[in-house]
Amino acid sequence: MHKIATVFRRDPANMRNVLDETTPGCEWVLAGEGEATRKWDGTCVMLDDAHRWWARREVKPGKNQPPGYVAVQHDETTGKTFGWEPMKQSAYAKLHAEAVANSAPAAPGTYELLGPKINRNPDGRMAKLKARDFPTAASPVHGCPPAGSGQTTCCQRTPFELPRTDRMTTDPRLVTCPATPRAFTGTNV
Template sequence: MQKIPTMFERDWNGDRSRVLNQVHPGCEWVVAGEGIATQKIDGTCCLIRDGALFKRQEIKQGQAIPTDFEESGFDDETGKRVGWRPIGDGPEDKWHREGFANLADKADGTYELVGPHTQKNPEKYEQDILVPHTVETLGFSDNPPRNFDGLKAYLAEKDIEGIVFHHPDGRRAKIKKRDFGLKR
């Protein structure tokens, strides 16, 4: 899974955790109204491939790369490598295994591990489970705005982590509450 670009430029000369009212190059399609919006849920990204479960991992510049790491992308801005590691039998993967066991349809694709043991459970799931990253599962019933001020106001009113926009050709873009300095 490639790292999803944030739809607005970061404030690289000021507070890097915030965005500016400038569309990130390559994300103009979002502002043009193309694609579908889905909820970005707060958990841990996973991949099911050929019946096996993998967890997403970021490797910072200078960190050792594990031998079982499959790189899927490189972020030129941060120097981080993004990729997948297989879920093992150790205690560090206990909740991944439980979430996988609680999933009825183990179709290939990307998922978010959510539940009582992940990220303090902001999504309020009663059990650890994998939620598929699909429009059918995470699509909005309303149509969120697509401009800086509209998105900031929209996210201020919602108890969500953020939004992921999906273009029919596979491109994606994201925006999170915290990009605007908003707290959940």
């Protein structure tokens, strides 16, 4: 139940920014061994098989676990326990109810709760539940932006402009984007 690491190392001087350095342990992503997904800045919630909603909850050392809490993992280094608390008692319960009304998810699984009052709402979203978008075999594969560029090598779009189901690779042989590839010149940024 660890948080997902960012592919690029965060800038210690400003943790909102990333550096042009791969986070240790994430090299497999740039080697094309996985699939990239957009990290939404929300909070994790889960709909279980019994159709009960849960909110991800971190309990710090020395603090009591809330009633009904289900511990999933304990970090020996920090002393924190990660798990799920029933949504009805979560601080996000009211916003979650609004999000369910706006999104109507049906399948059990994890979702990202987005909206006002969640992590400063950088995307300016109304209350919504976001399920993961799964790439298909037909999803285009784009050329990963080279160092010094924020644009793909194939269609010259930024990764944030691509549909969430599209994929990226550092191997030019695997690019399937229908756009004509252009070499990065340092001026077409």
